Amino acid sequence: MKVAIIGQGYVGLTISAFAAEHYEVLGFDSNSKIVNQLNLGKSHIEGVESALITKWIKQGRYKATNSGLDLSEAVVVVIAVPTPLTSDRKPDLSYVESACKTIGENFFKPVLIINESTSFPGTLRNFIKPTIEKYSPNPVEHLYAISPERVDPGRSDFNQKNTPRLYSGLTSEATAKTREFYSKFCDNLVEVSSPEVAEAAKLFENTFRQVNIALVNEFAQIAHALGISVYETLDAANSKPYGFMKFTPSAGVGGHCIPVDPTYLAAVAEEHQAPATFIRRANEVNLEMSEYIVRRVAEDNGGSLQGKSVLVVGVAYKPNVADVRETSAELVIKHLRSRGAVVSWHDDIVGDWKGEKSAPLAGADITVVVTMHDSVDEKNILASAPYVFDTTGKVKGAKGL
Numbered sequence: 001m002k003v004a005i006i007g008q009g010y011v012g013l014t015i016s017a018f019a020a021e022h023y024e025v026l027g028f029d030s031n032s033k034i035v036n037q038l039n040l041g042k043s044h045i046e047g048v049e050s051a052l053i054t055k056w057i058k059q060g061r062y063k064a065t066n067s068g069l070d071l072s073e074a075v076v077v078v079i080a081v082p083t084p085l086t087s088d089r090k091p092d093l094s095y096v097e098s099a100c101k102t103i104g105e106n107f108f109k110p111v112l113i114i115n116e117s118t119s120f121p122g123t124l125r126n127f128i129k130p131t132i133e134k135y136s137p138n139p140v141e142h143l144y145a146i147s148p149e150r151v152d153p154g155r156s157d158f159n160q161k162n163t164p165r166l167y168s169g170l171t172s173e174a175t176a177k178t179r180e181f182y183s184k185f186c187d188n189l190v191e192v193s194s195p196e197v198a199e200a201a202k203l204f205e206n207t208f209r210q211v212n213i214a215l216v217n218e219f220a221q222i223a224h225a226l227g228i229s230v231y232e233t234l235d236a237a238n239s240k241p242y243g244f245m246k247f248t249p250s251a252g253v254g255g256h257c258i259p260v261d262p263t264y265l266a267a268v269a270e271e272h273q274a275p276a277t278f279i280r281r282a283n284e285v286n287l288e289m290s291e292y293i294v295r296r297v298a299e300d301n302g303g304s305l306q307g308k309s310v311l312v313v314g315v316a317y318k319p320n321v322a323d324v325r326e327t328s329a330e331l332v333i334k335h336l337r338s339r340g341a342v343v344s345w346h347d348d349i350v351g352d353w354k355g356e357k358s359a360p361l362a363g364a365d366i367t368v369v370v371t372m373h374d375s376v377d378e379k380n381i382l383a384s385a386p387y388v389f390d391t392t393g394k395v396k397g398a399k400g401l
């Protein structure tokens with residue numbers, strides 16, 4: 001059975017690697033460089049080993065392509081393309097639209113179409129289905145379903161196999177076929193009554209994280225103002241065995257999901273005249289955290305950062321990955337530079353970023369730790385500058401939140 005997976009990024013390639021054990025996978029990506037690399041057996045995604053892609057290619061179970069014509073024999077099509085925000089922070093479905101165009105123009109017999117891209121409730125029913133129909137030269141009765149992706153890049157304890165997967169189709173036949181498709185490589189399938197519930201659940205999961213991270217970030221500022229340790233207070237609260245879940249403060253939120261998905265929920269809420277107050281404010285609190293941190297660093301250093309050499313440690317959005325999408329390090333660096341600091345950064349996992357290279361972990365006036373990879377030694381951080389501010393709570397002996 002042939003399966004086409006549209007988008008070969010974090011989500012699409014991860015699914016491809018799991019699905020190839022059971023199906024013949026056609027990995028479609030509009031980026032020809034990615035396609036060429038994949039066909040050479042080179043994975044560009046952390047957590048997907050090149051050796052595995054090579055193995056599937058050799059066994060004839062995987063092929064990457066950027067030609068829609070190659071897809072037509074597939075009977076299941078999975079959409080895994082980006083759903084970012086526009087420059088004015090509105091949902092941007094242009095990549096989804098382009099994936100729908102590829103599907104509409106290349107599938108003339110009914111197939112099962114599953115959306116894994118994150119979007120607001122109603123996207124499958126009111127956007128994906130009509131858009132595919134718009135681009136189909138003749139009417140085709142495809143089956144439509146949603147199964148939002150929950151992959152957490154860099155995580156080894158939860159993967160495609162053991163992470164519960166929500167799913168629902170526009171019809172009962174679509175729901176049943178979706179269950180059949182995923183049951184080969186996912187042990188825990190959770191059916192919900194409509195695609196809208198699955199779409200909303202995915203957004204709510206990430207909004208829950210965003211709001212709680214904002215709350216703890218605000219609390220870190222309160223604790224500092226009161227002269228008490230935020231970390232000790234959080235540990236104390238966490239001794240309650242029920243009704244509390246511990247989140248830790250940080251320089252903000254990063255990655256493709258937490259800073260973006262809640263805005264999709266807020267946008268659809270406001271379109272339906274429902275409030276999105278917490279969601280909007282949480283986003284602001286998280287974005288303001290970088291400015292707060294730089295202010296604290298400046299205060300500790302005589303009020304001015306003019307001409308000081310500042311080393312930012314860790315520019316990936318979270319530990320042990322090279323992903324810099326929406327990283328809060330970017331805002332920290334921006335605020336440091338706007339105060340006249342001479343900023344370099346150290347992150348051996350990221351290596352190159354925005355035309356700059358990772359600097360040695362040494363010789364700064366000030367070090368600010370934004371993301372702490374396991375490979376970085378605490379002692380080297382403390383030795384890198386006479387003043388170290390740690391936003392992660394992991395460097396003992398440093399100043400911090």
Ligand SMILES: NC(=O)c1ccc[n+]([C@@H]2O[C@H](COP(=O)([O-])OP(=O)(O)OC[C@H]3O[C@@H](n4cnc5c(N)ncnc54)[C@H](O)[C@@H]3O)[C@@H](O)[C@H]2O)c1
Nearest residue numbers: 007008009010011029030031080081083098099117118149
């Ligand atoms: N990365 C995560 O941790 C994660 C987790 C859960 C859900 N999601 C969601 O999954 C979706 C995909 O995210 P991602 O992280 O895999 O993105 P990504 O940027 O890593 O990969 C997307 C890929 O799609 C390709 N692409 C873009 N438009 C295309 C088109 N029209 N046709 C074919 N290929 C196209 C890009 O070249 C890229 O390789 C998003 O909606 C995201 O919110 C991501």
